[in-house]
Amino acid sequence: MKAAIMGYGTIGSGVAKVLDTNRDIIKARLGEELELKYILDLRDFPGDPHEDCFVKDYKKIAQDEEVQIVVETMGGVEPAFTFVKEMLEAGKSVTTSNKALVADKGAELMEIADKHGVNFVFEAAVGGGIPIIRTLTACLTGDVIEEIDAICNGTTNYMLTNMEQFGSDYNEILAEAQALGYAEKDPTADVEGHDSCRKIAILTSLISGKTVDFNDIPTEGISKISSTDFKYAKEMGCSIKLVARSVKEGDTYSCRVAPFMIKPEQMLYHVAGVMNAVSVKGNMLGESMYYGAGAGALPTASAVVGDMVFLARNTNRQVKIGWEAEKLTLANPLEQRYRFFVRTSALQSNIENEFGNVEYASLDLDNETGFVTAEMSEAEFEERAAALGGIISVIRFY
Amino acid sequence: MKAAIMGYGTIGSGVAKVLDTNRDIIKARLGEELELKYILDLRDFPGDPHEDCFVKDYKKIAQDEEVQIVVETMGGVEPAFTFVKEMLEAGKSVTTSNKALVADKGAELMEIADKHGVNFVFEAAVGGGIPIIRTLTACLTGDVIEEIDAICNGTTNYMLTNMEQFGSDYNEILAEAQALGYAEKDPTADVEGHDSCRKIAILTSLISGKTVDFNDIPTEGISKISSTDFKYAKEMGCSIKLVARSVKEGDTYSCRVAPFMIKPEQMLYHVAGVMNAVSVKGNMLGESMYYGAGAGALPTASAVVGDMVFLARNTNRQVKIGWEAEKLTLANPLEQRYRFFVRTSALQSNIENEFGNVEYASLDLDNETGFVTAEMSEAEFEERAAALGGIISVIRFY
Incomplete structure (x- = not known):
């Protein structure tokens, strides 16, 4: 099973390190070697253990039919999007750690993967090494x-x-x-x-x-x-x-x-x-x-390599995630209800006028009072806080 | 997709409840209905919403070719093992919440599943609802x-x-x-x-x-x-x-x-x-x-139903877990190294003779002393503790 990495920065080089370090156990899990054939990066890395793998043109990877799995660890939406799209269109499955790309183009890339009978996965894009x-x-x-x-x-x-x-x-x-x-x-x-x-x-x-x-x-x-x-x-x-x-x-x-x-x-x-x-x-x-670990080269790379094993186990089989391009209209955030911690320079009598019975959080500071409101909607809080004035800071209660 | 539940106790009836409550979202995820066709139980459940599904002979399930997924929530090794084995041999995939069965017969059942081109999974057997x-x-x-x-x-x-x-x-x-x-x-x-x-x-x-x-x-x-x-x-x-x-x-x-x-x-x-x-x-x-939640009807049933969705997505495809029947010889537990918290009736001078510098955990109790040893192997601790005598309790430090 041949793979390529696009982007040899912190995460990309971490992926190479995980593949090197855990070669044997990954081979045992897959029943075959997961071999790194290309690394795409515009920079040179003389002396790197994978020196022979480096290429500067992504089309070389796209055109090599041997490569079935491509890792995108470049970051940013472009040119990552263009490169990933072309890999999927060339029949390669892709995993990315790039949350900007997934948040912006996730559904679109999934649709392209779908059309070309391959998979697009992104375990490392959220929560680093956590398999969420x-x-x-x-x-x-x-x-x-x-x-x-x-x-x-x-x-x-x-x-x-x-x-x-x-x-x-x-x-x-x-x-x-x-x-x-x-x-x-x-x-x-x-x-x-x-x-x-x-x-x-x-x-x-x-x-x-x-x-x-x-x-x-x-x-x-x-x-x-x-x-x-x-x-x-x-x-x-x-x-x-x-x-x-x-x-x-x-x-x-x-x-x-x-x-x-x-x-x-x-x-x-x-x-x-x-x-x-x-x-x-x-x-x-x-x-x-x-x-x-939500970040860091190796934990994030661990999630990417977990995805590579998943892709290798699912060549010739599409795993539907069920994420459609149709936009979700979110609920009105002003209707969310919280208790609010507020610091204000307003007088205590005014606080009670606007918010009624509140819990005070006393630090005995000059010129300010801290208090916690009853549960109310964002809209209601905004209105009352504006009427109160002198707001120094507001933090919601979880 | 037709399924059967063997054992309508706490977990089994929980599985039916999860399937009923979340019917729509499960159908959306699978692209087809996950329908409960049989429930195996020797008891009668008059008035149960699934009253028509009950059977008392497991062979009725084994012989029904429509049933592709069987849930085992009976508990215990027998007759669960016999029933599960026969379901796998009849070409049905099985999920179980039964840790006794999995701990005792897991590798054997996996091998049988393997031979018959089906899957045997057991997410709920460890950690209840936690997908470990x-x-x-x-x-x-x-x-x-x-x-x-x-x-x-x-x-x-x-x-x-x-x-x-x-x-x-x-x-x-x-x-x-x-x-x-x-x-x-x-x-x-x-x-x-x-x-x-x-x-x-x-x-x-x-x-x-x-x-x-x-x-x-x-x-x-x-x-x-x-x-x-x-x-x-x-x-x-x-x-x-x-x-x-x-x-x-x-x-x-x-x-x-x-x-x-x-x-x-x-x-x-x-x-x-x-x-x-x-x-x-x-x-x-x-x-x-x-x-x-490591236990409880619904959290455990949630894991079982997660397994059912997995099995439904993987009919006609074997997912290898790589658990072989070959026995693993564990490392000698006497070589494990810990710090030990010890309560003893022995004199402080004897404690220090046997364990050298220790940390005392003083509660000012009559007739006993609490202390924490330096890190040492289980074997060494056993020897020294036996020599000390008067041991009231021992708890390892994590």
């Missing part, structure tokens, strides 16, 4: 999935965990995470929640069978979270986690990405550092959770 | 599995959680668990660890590809755990959990079922009540964990 995609599409198939709550971005979870542990402020921790390579130079995609948003869009597409446009999901990152917010959280026995949520509402889902106050009774509370976890509630199964 | 079997056999296929640590018995985890929370003693909690239906009248299989032992034997067979005899696994239950042990645990910042372990040693695995002292830094610490979790370490993936 196959869990949803091939395991929890007797259930209606009622809710998904995911800590699915390692950078922000690392940052929040450290802010909590060391009382540091956001900018301090961001600089540290960048120095350690846990955050990128331009951290926007992670810290503003865009990465988590794409991932929950993919998961929601998979459980609904239709396509969720990630632009429809209200998304808030962690860049406004301060050490003071964490002091309040501690006072209330909570942690703050960036959670990507999708909750079934009638025939559709209601989605949001935002920082949440979360209690130790919830398993997600205990997910620390760069680890990720996806909690899935089924109408028969109840709660379940899938936990592991 | 398919995770190991179809997801983490790029990894060498280096370690599995499982809280895989809901009864004992419920009991331990309550002993911890309320300071109750073992017998008190057992009576309560029995009254609530969380423990059976004869609780031996759960509380003495036999159930966990069979489950870790199955998981170790799956990751090694050979057959583990559960009789080879040293197994200790929770019946000797007292409220005093939990007081020591609290003093040391630990919880006590019944963990079923399997650790790769060279070409084989080293297994044990026992109560362990476990710290909050471990995710397993946070698995409370009747919930189960399986932690899996891969050589590329690192740590991952799968958490959910």
Whole structure:
């Protein structure tokens, strides 16, 4: 069984390493060798153990009939989309770790795969090494999935965990995470929640069978979270986690990405550092959770190679995932109901005028009051908070 | 697609309920109806919604060519084995929730399935609703599995959680668990660890590809755990959990079922009540964990129905799991290395004579001392503990 890797960066070279390290057990599982024939990259890698495999023109891979499995680990939508499309059209099955590509073009690529009798899979695109995609599409198939709550971005979870542990402020921790390579130079995609948003869009597409446009999901990152917010959280026995949520509402889902106050009774509370976890509630199964390394070269490559084994076991057989191109109209996010933690410079009497009986979270800070509202809709909260004024920060309760 | 259920007890009737409740989504996933044609049970169920399906002779199912999928939820090795064997020989694929059957006859049934071009699967036999079997056999296929640590018995985890929370003693909690239906009248299989032992034997067979005899696994239950042990645990910042372990040693695995002292830094610490979790370490993936309801009619039935969907998607196609009948010789458990928590009536000077520098866990109890040894092998510990004498209890550190 011959394979090719497109993109020899962190994940792509990780895939080569997993194939090398675990060659014997993979061969035993498949009954044949899974052999790397090509690596596509514009750069040169002199001295690399796979030096002979490198090519600079993707058409060389597309035209080689021996290659049955192609790995896409380039990242970004283009040229990844063009390359993947051509591989599928050439009758090769593809696995990708590229969440931007899957969130943007997943249904389209699946349709192309379908037309050409091959498979397009993407276990590594969500949750890194956590096998959440196959869990949803091939395991929890007797259930209606009622809710998904995911800590699915390692950078922000690392940052929040450290802010909590060391009382540091956001900018301090961001600089540290960048120095350690846990955050990128331009951290926007992670810290503003865009990465988590794409991932929950993919998961929601998979459980609904239709396509969720990630632009429809209200998304808030962690860049406004301060050490003071964490002091309040501690006072209330909570942690703050960036959670990507999708909750079934009638025939559709209601989605949001935002920082949440979360209690130790919830398993997600205990997910620390760069680890990720996806909690899935089924109408028969109840709660379940899938936990592991959400990023990193080898854990992500482990998921890609798991996909390669899956593709090798399913050559000449199409495995339907049931994700259609038709757009899913999400439920109105303003109808989501939460309890809201609020910091405001407004007077206590005004707080009670607007929100009635609230729970105060007292830190004895000058010039501000922290409180938790009763459960209400987003729309109602927005209205009352605007009337109250002086809002410093708002964090929903999970 | 026609199916049959053998055994209409808690799980079997749960399977019927899942099929009824989620009929539409299952049909959408399969592209055809998954229809229950027979239910085998010696009892009568007048007024049951599936009243027309009941049969008392399993041969009626075996001989009906329309039936392609059979569910075995009778429990026990016989007559389940005879019935399942005949179904496979009649060309029907089978899923079972019966860990006793799988631990005892798994490889043999898989071989029979193989010979007759059908599939034999058993997702619900370990971890109830947690999809751990398919995770190991179809997801983490790029990894060498280096370690599995499982809280895989809901009864004992419920009991331990309550002993911890309320300071109750073992017998008190057992009576309560029995009254609530969380423990059976004869609780031996759960509380003495036999159930966990069979489950870790199955998981170790799956990751090694050979057959583990559960009789080879040293197994200790929770019946000797007292409220005093939990007081020591609290003093040391630990919880006590019944963990079923399997650790790769060279070409084989080293297994044990026992109560362990476990710290909050471990995710397993946070698995409370009747919930189960399986932690899996891969050589590329690192740590991952799968958490959910390990028992209960609907969660377990959810896994069975997931298997039915899998079988329906794979009629006329054999999915190899790679579990051979050949016996796996486990590593010598006396070579396992742990730190041991020990309570003894021996004098402190004798403790230090035998164990050198130890950490004391002081509860200021008359007539006993608690301490934690340095890491050492089981063999070495046994020798030193015998020399010390006066041992009240021993709990390994995870």
